[in-house]
Amino acid sequence: MIEPTEPFMLMDPVQLTMDLIEAQYTLKDTCDKNNAKSLVVLVSGIELAGKGEAVKQLREWVDPRYLHVKADAPNLFKPRETYWQPYARFIPAEGQIQIMFGNWYSDLLETASHVSQSIDETIFDTYVERMRAFEQDLKNNNCDVIKVWFDLSWKSLQKRLDSIDPSEPRWQELHALDWRSKKQYDVLQKLRQRFTDDWLIIDCEDEAIRDQQFAQYILQALKHLPKHKTSIRSKWQQASVPDVLATPATQAMDKAEYKAELKKLTKKVGLALSNDPRNIVIAFEGMDAAGKGGAIKRIVKQLDPRQYEIYTIGVPEKYELRRPYLWRFWTKLNSSGEITIFDRTWYGRVLVERIEGYAHPIQWKRAYDEINRFERELCDNQTVLIKFWLAISKEEQALRFQSRQQTPHKRFKITKDDWRNRNRWDEYLSAAADMLERTNTDYAPWHVIATDDKYTARIEMLHAILKQLKAV
Amino acid sequence: MIEPTEPFMLMDPVQLTMDLIEAQYTLKDTCDKNNAKSLVVLVSGIELAGKGEAVKQLREWVDPRYLHVKADAPNLFKPRETYWQPYARFIPAEGQIQIMFGNWYSDLLETASHVSQSIDETIFDTYVERMRAFEQDLKNNNCDVIKVWFDLSWKSLQKRLDSIDPSEPRWQELHALDWRSKKQYDVLQKLRQRFTDDWLIIDCEDEAIRDQQFAQYILQALKHLPKHKTSIRSKWQQASVPDVLATPATQAMDKAEYKAELKKLTKKVGLALSNDPRNIVIAFEGMDAAGKGGAIKRIVKQLDPRQYEIYTIGVPEKYELRRPYLWRFWTKLNSSGEITIFDRTWYGRVLVERIEGYAHPIQWKRAYDEINRFERELCDNQTVLIKFWLAISKEEQALRFQSRQQTPHKRFKITKDDWRNRNRWDEYLSAAADMLERTNTDYAPWHVIATDDKYTARIEMLHAILKQLKAV
Numbered sequence A, B: 001m002i003e004p005t006e007p008f009m010l011m012d013p014v015q016l017t018m019d020l021i022e023a024q025y026t027l028k029d030t031c032d033k034n035n036a037k038s039l040v041v042l043v044s045g046i047e048l049a050g051k052g053e054a055v056k057q058l059r060e061w062v063d064p065r066y067l068h069v070k071a072d073a074p075n076l077f078k079p080r081e082t083y084w085q086p087y088a089r090f091i092p093a094e095g096q097i098q099i100m101f102g103n104w105y106s107d108l109l110e111t112a113s114h115v116s117q118s119i120d121e122t123i124f125d126t127y128v129e130r131m132r133a134f135e136q137d138l139k140n141n142n143c144d145v146i147k148v149w150f151d152l153s154w155k156s157l158q159k160r161l162d163s164i165d166p167s168e169p170r171w172q173e174l175h176a177l178d179w180r181s182k183k184q185y186d187v188l189q190k191l192r193q194r195f196t197d198d199w200l201i202i203d204c205e206d207e208a209i210r211d212q213q214f215a216q217y218i219l220q221a222l223k224h225l226p227k228h229k230t231s232i233r234s235k236w237q238q239a240s241v242p243d244v245l246a247t248p249a250t251q252a253m254d255k256a257e258y259k260a261e262l263k264k265l266t267k268k269v270g271l272a273l274s275n276d277p278r279n280i281v282i283a284f285e286g287m288d289a290a291g292k293g294g295a296i297k298r299i300v301k302q303l304d305p306r307q308y309e310i311y312t313i314g315v316p317e318k319y320e321l322r323r324p325y326l327w328r329f330w331t332k333l334n335s336s337g338e339i340t341i342f343d344r345t346w347y348g349r350v351l352v353e354r355i356e357g358y359a360h361p362i363q364w365k366r367a368y369d370e371i372n373r374f375e376r377e378l379c380d381n382q383t384v385l386i387k388f389w390l391a392i393s394k395e396e397q398a399l400r401f402q403s404r405q406q407t408p409h410k411r412f413k414i415t416k417d418d419w420r421n422r423n424r425w426d427e428y429l430s431a432a433a434d435m436l437e438r439t440n441t442d443y444a445p446w447h448v449i450a451t452d453d454k455y456t457a458r459i460e461m462l463h464a465i466l467k468q469l470k471a472v
Helices: A013-029 A051-061 A104-114 A121-140 A154-163 A169-176 A182-192 A207-223 A255-275 A292-300 A346-350 A361-380 A394-406 A408-413 A416-423 A425-438 A454-471 B013-029 B051-061 B104-114 B121-140 B154-163 B169-176 B182-192 B207-223 B255-275 B292-300 B346-350 B361-380 B394-406 B408-413 B416-423 B425-438 B454-471
Strands: A038-045 A067-070 A097-100 A143-151 A200-203 A279-286 A308-312 A339-343 A383-391 A446-450 B038-045 B067-070 B097-100 B143-151 B200-203 B279-286 B308-312 B339-343 B383-391 B446-450
Touching: A013 A051, A013 A207, A013 B408, A038 A051, A038 A104, A038 A207, A051 A067, A051 A207, A104 A121, A104 A182, A121 A143, A121 A361, A143 A207, A154 A182, A200 A207, A255 A292, A255 A454, A279 A292, A292 A308, A292 A339, A292 A383, A292 A454, A346 A361, A346 A425, A361 A383, A361 A425, A383 A425, A383 A454, A394 A408, A394 A416, A408 B013, A416 A425, A446 A454, B013 B051, B013 B207, B038 B051, B038 B104, B038 B207, B051 B067, B051 B207, B104 B121, B104 B182, B121 B143, B121 B361, B143 B207, B154 B182, B200 B207, B255 B292, B255 B454, B279 B292, B292 B308, B292 B339, B292 B383, B292 B454, B346 B361, B346 B425, B361 B383, B361 B425, B383 B425, B383 B454, B394 B408, B394 B416, B416 B425, B446 B454
Parallel strands: A038 A097, A038 A143, A067 A097, A143 A200, A279 A339, A279 A383, A308 A339, A383 A446, B038 B097, B038 B143, B067 B097, B143 B200, B279 B339, B279 B383, B308 B339, B383 B446
Antiparallel strands: none
């Protein structure tokens, strides 16, 4: 637990407001720069301790235009949804501050104390561990996280409850928990102590001290600016390129056989996807012209167009670059059991961003673990994640580029980027080899489809989907 | 009603798919260019006519990655929400195609036929008229809209209902309307004829013809690319600059009097804003350093930080530029009775964009009416829109710029843009004069606060809020 320095010193409010505003503008100014950061402030605590009042006072001391406040009440965890999903879209851009009243810990507390089948301690602690890992990933990606617990003793809570006018509208907000029950209060206090080691705990007996402790802690956090991308030389054990990537199969499938098989399989895949109640994410990576578009077409052939969404991932926009690189994927995932297809994915971090130098070695080397954690969270929450690497030979790519350029309705598919990537063929193979080795997990295995024959590729791909859907 | 050419000709499917893909990529390629457009396809019709199937077939013929489908069932109109609000975030970026199964017309039909107090014909027709104006505004801003009604005769509908297996899950979707009731069918047909003049009506008796009519209509729409910003010289009646803008008041308020008055007023304003069940939008425009930030601080002083959101509007991002200029405001408005404050607004179109030439004269001249329509829709749906223009003298601005540069925590507030804008002082005054004259409406009047004295400005501003909240 982070203890405020003792004895705690009140600052002159005029000085405090000036320092806060200066720190806030300094933070704002880091946007797009090397020391960029954003700040998330998680706020939880005992009812009536005065979270709302402290934030109100803070917002009065700072420039309120650059301090965002998210206000939802806590929610129960939902099936098919990770704990961070409801909050992902509130992750602030560099230079911004976001206060979250409702947050993953308040949802955890809500779920642990309200559901008839309550969570046991091991599961609770696993959640806490994962949340901390998630926060560390945020921090590593320029989004600092601080956590503040507004505490109040049982006695003071009862006194404040006594003094509330029951006609006040806020009274209604207190009903989620019975704050008159000492037993419930004690359970809550015991639970929260399982995760508040790295929180600032504010004793809210005295309002002036409460507001200042909170504001000074924010000030401290604002002033602490990171130095990113420090050049540390670390060894890198490059995976060797598997033969199958270097020399894809060439045997061609008979067209008639393909057509019959395809018809059967698209129907089967369509049914399997439609009837599966889980979220389904299908992720495509591979060399340019390896057949991602064609593969996607066959997957969706038998699907109702309202069941699925396809995202084609290109260069990130500025507002996306100002957030953790996974953010633009977090916000595209759904939790209602639909089908989401990605034509290129978060693996861009360890492919194009690595190769073109958009990500620093420290960043892309760290990304394998970050991605594994991200995928594990999804898969642990009823998501089937089916990942494809489509491999073709360099010669086959040349043939397909030529054919595209000669076909009017396909020439749009060839861009300058494609030629540039082609010149870096071997680097892409190496990056793919590393990726396959480091992110091929039980919960989200890679399917490598390596063949110069389009027909074979599509049939293998459809088989792989069926297999993985049935596997679990 | 748009009749398909008679006799309707089926195209060779291979040719159709090639034409569609080529047209689709051509559209995609217009993004960021002078002939840019996006396409919205509204799809409605009789149950079982085969909307879903036709879209599915279309998505098979095109590249499905660039054809987005929005799938919601129709909703009843909600209080405090305009008919376009639920759909605003689906307005596609230039180069993209968005199919909307659920859309403002399906909501209108749902509301008109399901609510116990049904809408009368005049109101229904007013909605249709406004929807058309909204669509025209979309079209003028590079977002084309086409509408397709999938029709089915009573006899065929009954036959299809007979043949459905009642255990099929889709059967449940039919329950919104009783499709076995001839009376309800007739009412629906009569209602829809009040708005389908400019729709393509497809008779869905024959599935092959249905799918082709739909796809060919899309092809036609894709091929029709606009030429934007054609230079037409039109006369412009420049409003004269009101004295109050040119020479703001200078009388200073006594500090003690200000403090007392401010305390009273912020409390009153806080209460009035909190207790008002309507959506409240407060919009600030004005010269740089006119005191927008300070004014906002005083408005929110007595508010719970969870009740309001402040948006500071700057240069639009690329993804915003690819949509109608009002889009980034549509998507920021809420419909739950909260308070939304804009530090700079959609009036940027007729201020900075006009002056800096980011908007073509045709565009900004058209914008006054577009903005008036936009604001009227809001105000007709339980939104109070309070608009402020803060005016100071050029001399006062110079003083404030200097003081900001000398104060550490304020020097961040001065940017290059501020100096550039200052050099165009008179142009801004003229643009403001035009804006005030053309967008000062009954439903959303302007409050001009013109004084070099900060205290007076804040007090006047708070009075204006109270007055407008009570006015309606």
